[in-house]
Amino acid sequence: MEGRERVGGRVLTDRETFSRPIDLGASIITGIAADVNKGRRFDPSSTIFQQLGLKTKELEGECPIFDAVKRAKISKEMDRKIAGVFDGILDMCTNKALAFKAASGGKGVGKENFGDTVKELFESERALQEGDGEKVEDKQGAADEGGEEVVTSLRQLTEEDLRVLRWHYAHTEYGCSARLNEISLEHWNQDESEDGAGFGGPHVMVPGGYSRAMESLSDGLHVRTKACVKGIKYGDGKVEVTCSNPDDEGDECIVADSVVVTVPLGCLKRKKIEFDPPLPDWKQECIDRLGYGNLNKVVLEFKEEDDGNVFWEQGSNSVGDVMMFGMTSESESTCGRFFMFWNMKKVCGSPILIGLLAGEAAYEAEQEDNKLVPQAMGVLRNLFHDVTVPEPVSCRVTSWLSDEFSHGSYSFVAAGASGDDYDTLALPVSSLVHFAGEHTWRKNPDTVGGAMLSGIREAQSILRMFSRDVATVVDDMMFTLDASKDLEEGEEEEGDGWEEEEEDIPKVENPKFKGEKKAKKQKPRQQKIVGTVPYLSNADHAQAKEEIRNVYTYFEMRKGSEDFAELMGSLKSLDGKRAFVKQCIARGDKTNYLGALKEKHLGLLNSWILEFADAPLCTDFICDCIRLLNKLNLEIKDMKETKLGKTMRNLAQHQPVKVKKLVTYLLKQVSAVPAKADKEKERSASGDASETKEAKAPKIDEEEVKKLEQMREEIKRRKEEARRRHEEASKKFQEAARMIGVMDAAEPPSPRREKRKHRHSSSEKSKKARGDESGGEKRVDKKLAGEHRKQCVSYIKNLLKESLKEGKIDKEQFKAIVAKVWGKLEHHPSLGKDEEFLTNDRKGKIVKLIKQYVAKS
Ligand SMILES: Cc1cc2nc3c(=O)[nH]c(=O)nc-3n(C[C@H](O)[C@H](O)[C@H](O)COP(=O)(O)OP(=O)(O)OC[C@H]3O[C@@H](n4cnc5c(N)ncnc54)[C@H](O)[C@@H]3O)c2cc1C
Structure with missing residues (x-):
């Protein structure tokens, strides 16, 4: 049921007003390639354009800033200087957020906002300046990247500097689609900083219009347009949806087994749909708390x-x-x-x-x-x-704000909210009313890809309840979209038999690589296919459905944790267990559930993990279990007593990389927590063993503060490390640019700028984009693809020759590296398209890969 006359929602291409299709809503695919190092997926909407053979245009080049008063471009030095100041401000904000957290004993989500904190920082700096007039000191993070200028500080900023700084504020407001003083100080960029969050690869625009993807998806589906939903009544195992009739003949009521609510958060906030019974408090509070802005x-x-x-x-x-x-x-x-x-x-x-x-x-x-x-x-x-x-x-x-079907642009983490709110918004109510949309996808909110993934998630969870076979297909689809798949087998994967076609390039015979390929090929991914899935074939389907319902009801009623054992014991199906684990993750922090789990039920959780560890299609469940364990602050003793330690060690050996990563993190966390006995010893050594319970309370806070101090140190260290790496990357990039003859190549964007560069990347510019009369569509031309391949391969070979001459690699390694580097490029969507393939960006990438592989060899 779609309220508007068209599909696509906040993806809207205007094909009438201008000489070319123009996107009035979403226009940028914010990542078209999985980034296996960061565990990032690609935006799934990019796949659709690839499948349709539609052209996309990579966002390249610099974004020069002009000063409105001087009516001139700001210099590169000033651009860098102010970007450094802004990074410094971000650092200070991070420290402030940590301090606030420490002050609250490490609990709760801070209500502090970004805008006011920046204002306070300025005010205190100015007060300092006026108060003592002391010499200006260097400020943390306000780095002078050129190395010649004196590091700047907030107190030194001129009016022009301030105007440029405010441009960075505006850019942040754009990334979040919010005013600076609405954005959470602590979690404003959770979708960039959390593990695996954000999409990987370059950002692209779609010259033919983004709506093409939505139209092709809806093609052949029965979408009722002009059907504005007004009410959803749920209970007794069914839902009744009231919506306007497309022919304006009054309202009609549709009865269904289940409903997925995908209206934007702006519509939920304005209560455009009346729920009967009203949505539970935990859901409504979350809707109110999470931000939804305008652009x-x-x-x-x-x-x-x-x-x-x-x-x-x-x-x-x-x-x-x-x-x-x-x-x-x-x-x-x-x-x-x-x-x-x-x-x-x-x-x-x-x-x-x-x-x-x-x-x-x-x-x-x-x-x-x-x-x-x-x-x-x-x-x-x-x-x-x-x-x-x-x-x-x-x-x-x-x-977009006045549009009754969007009421704004996209979600953001408002002051007082956190990434957890996205997870809670994704939870169904009563197992009958499900929710999808960008505001329910924590890792990639505010994107088209995030909305798509959330839709697949809900389809998956509903199908699991109603149809077994289809559910496995969706499961597999989700798995395919996961970046960890590339981690498992993408690295060394062979191309489409290019070796046979390309006489020029010798076949790869390096036994080392060959062996790896074989080993990977032996991993049978087809085992994931329908039929052998235990929970689908063994468990009573109706029972699974019942169990899910029980779990949701239990958590919605906010029962105490005392009858946890009874609930856990009653869960026999994977679906029931999965629902339980998910609920604990989403709600555990705010309740005493986690404490109860840790005290009494770890053994049971261990048996669940063992039960499904080797079953196909259960990776996500295992991951969720480990995520839950990570939330419990376990000690080594807990791991031993419950045999979880053994289970984890086994998982670390036999499971997909995704699981291994989580297990490694868990084991690290566990060994970092000092055993209780040690803590007791420390306490008695400091002579306060006889403290009363009340007197002990501040002690725990002190510990928390200490931990946070350590965390702060760690963050500082990591930032230093990141800064160092960035510097190194810049040097390498310049070096690469020199090698390929582009002396004034732009620097790669600073990692700190990611959120602000949210809707565009700043890589090296290339060719002109004029003269494309094809309406944005281009198909792969085989001949052209061959030419592209030749160009690339000879470029790779030329670069590698030096290393061969210098004896850094032998002939075999030379061949193997050529194949590996080409293997990384051969699936790029622009191969065989009527556009330059060997762009400066790609040349830079080739140089980087070569260096990596030569070093490895
Ligand atoms: C100006 C702007 C720029 C953006 N730029 C980008 C970008 O560059 N890249 C990017 O990835 N994302 C961008 N986004 C965000 C992106 O558009 C959204 O994240 C994404 O489209 C959300 O999809 P969705 O399905 O969650 O919601 P929507 O696309 O909003 O779909 C919700 C649907 O529900 C319908 N609806 C609402 N109320 C009712 C009702 N009562 N009854 C029936 N139907 C109803 C709506 O008509 C709509 O079709 C941008 C958004 C805006 C506004």
């Missing part, structure tokens, strides 16, 4: 001059060769207003600019719709002051 776009199309040029390609501030450029603003209150423009001429070839409105500006935009185009023109005329800027021939302004 708007102003799209302007201009007429090309006779020579094919447009004004932004001319004059002293020409930006014709970049895909995006930033603008500072004179005042703080307007810093999100047109802080960035996308140059769509580089994406689709048409003379179109898209201005972004973030933070407060996104909200204001909805009230001053008719003023926005003149405002945008004012900004552009100010910037391109030495050329004629004509009036646009077409324009369009979005208003």
Whole structure:
């Protein structure tokens, strides 16, 4: 049931207003390749474009920032300096968040917000300056990357510096689609910092429009458009959904076994659907707590001059060769207003600019719709002051907040909320009402890919209840989308028989690699297929359904943990156990469930793990069990007494990498927790063994504080490490750039900028994107693919020759490395497409891979 007349929701391509399709909602696929090192998936929507043979355009090049007052591009030095200051501010905010957490005894989610904390930092810095006038000191994180300038500090910032700094604020507001003072200080970038969160690989735009993916997905499905859902009544094993009739003939009621609610969080917040009975408090509180913001776009199309040029390609501030450029603003209150423009001429070839409105500006935009185009023109005329800027021939302004079917743009972690809220929003109510949508997918919220994955998750969980065979298919689909699959077998995988086709390249005969390939091939992934799945064939299906219901009811009623044993003992099916473990993970922190589990039921949990450890399709369940164990702060003693230690050691040997990683982390955590006896000893040594229970309480807090201190130290160390690695990477990158003849190659983006670079990456720019008349579609051309391959392989060989000459590798290794490096590129979607394949970015990647493999050899 779809309220609008069209499918796609916040993915909306306008095909009428402009000469090319333009995306008014989502427009960037934020990662098209799994990053096995970070455990990141690729955005599944990229697969659809690949399958449809539709062109995507990688976001490349710098994003120069222009100063609104000086009407000129800010220098590279200043850009770096202020980016360093902003990183310093982020560091200070991280420390503040940790301090707040320590002050609360390590419990609870801080209500502190990002904006106010930054303000306070500035105020205290300024007060210090006015108070003692002492010499300006270096501040942590405000690094001078050039190495010549003096490290800057907040107290030294000029008005121009501040304008650039505010641009970074606007960029953060854009990434979160929220005002700075709404964003959680502690968890604002949980979708970047948590393990496996975020998508991997380059970001791309879709010249033919993102809606193509949604339309193709809905093709052949029975979607009832103009069916606005008004009420959901649930209970007695069924749901009744009331919705408007597409023919405006009053409301109708549809009865079903189960329902998946996928309306945006903005609609849930406004209670656009009446639930009967009302949603339980735990769900409603979560809906209220998690943030949901706004972002708007102003799209302007201009007429090309006779020579094919447009004004932004001319004059002293020409930006014709970049895909995006930033603008500072004179005042703080307007810093999100047109802080960035996308140059769509580089994406689709048409003379179109898209201005972004973030933070407060996104909200204001909805009230001053008719003023926005003149405002945008004012900004552009100010910037391109030495050329004629004509009036646009077409324009369009979005208003996502006023849209009754979205009420805003996307979710963010608001002050007082945390990543856990995404998990709780994903939980069903009464096992009848399920929830999906970007706001229910913790690892990739606010993305199209996250929304898609959440849909698959709910399909999987409902099918598990109603249909056994189909469920396994969905299970397998989910597994395929998992980046850990690449970890298991992607590394050394063979291509599609290129060795036979490519005479030029010798066959790989390095026994070392051969052996590895064989070993991997022997791993039968087909075992995951339907038929042998124990919980589907053995367990009574109705019972599984009943068990899930019992688990949800138990947790919803918030019963005490005393009858935990009874509940756990009654669960026989994998589904019941899975539901139990998931509920404990999602809710355990806020209740005493975890304590009870740790005290009495670890043995039972161990037996569950043993029962399903070797069963197919149970990896996710095993992972969840280990995640739960990780939450329990176990000691070595617990592991021994319950035989969990032995189980974990076994798992570490025989399970997929995903499980191994979790087990390793668990074992590390366990050995880091000092045994109770040691703690007692410490206490008696410090002479307070006779403390009363009450007197002991602050002691625990002290421990927490100590732990947090250690954590802070650890974070500092890691940051240092990351900074060092980044520096190294920059050097290597420059070196690589020099090797491939691009002396002024842009630096790779700092890892700290990820969230802010959320919707675009900043890699080295390449070719022009003009002249594509195919409506964005391009199919793989085999001949072209062969040419691309030849180009690449000879490039790899040329680079490797040096190492061969110097004796760093022998002939066999030479061949093997050529094959391995090519193996990493041969499945890239742009192979065989009518565009440059061996881009500077890719050359850089090749150099990096070669160095890696040569070092390994
Ligand atoms: C301006 C903007 C830019 C963005 N940029 C990006 C980007 O570059 N990359 C990216 O990955 N993501 C981006 N996003 C976010 C992305 O669009 C969303 O995360 C994603 O589309 C959410 O999908 P969903 O299915 O959860 O919700 P939606 O796409 O909103 O789908 C919900 C559906 O429910 C329907 N509905 C609502 N209420 C009712 C009702 N009562 N009855 C029946 N139907 C109802 C709606 O019409 C809609 O079709 C952007 C979003 C916006 C607004």
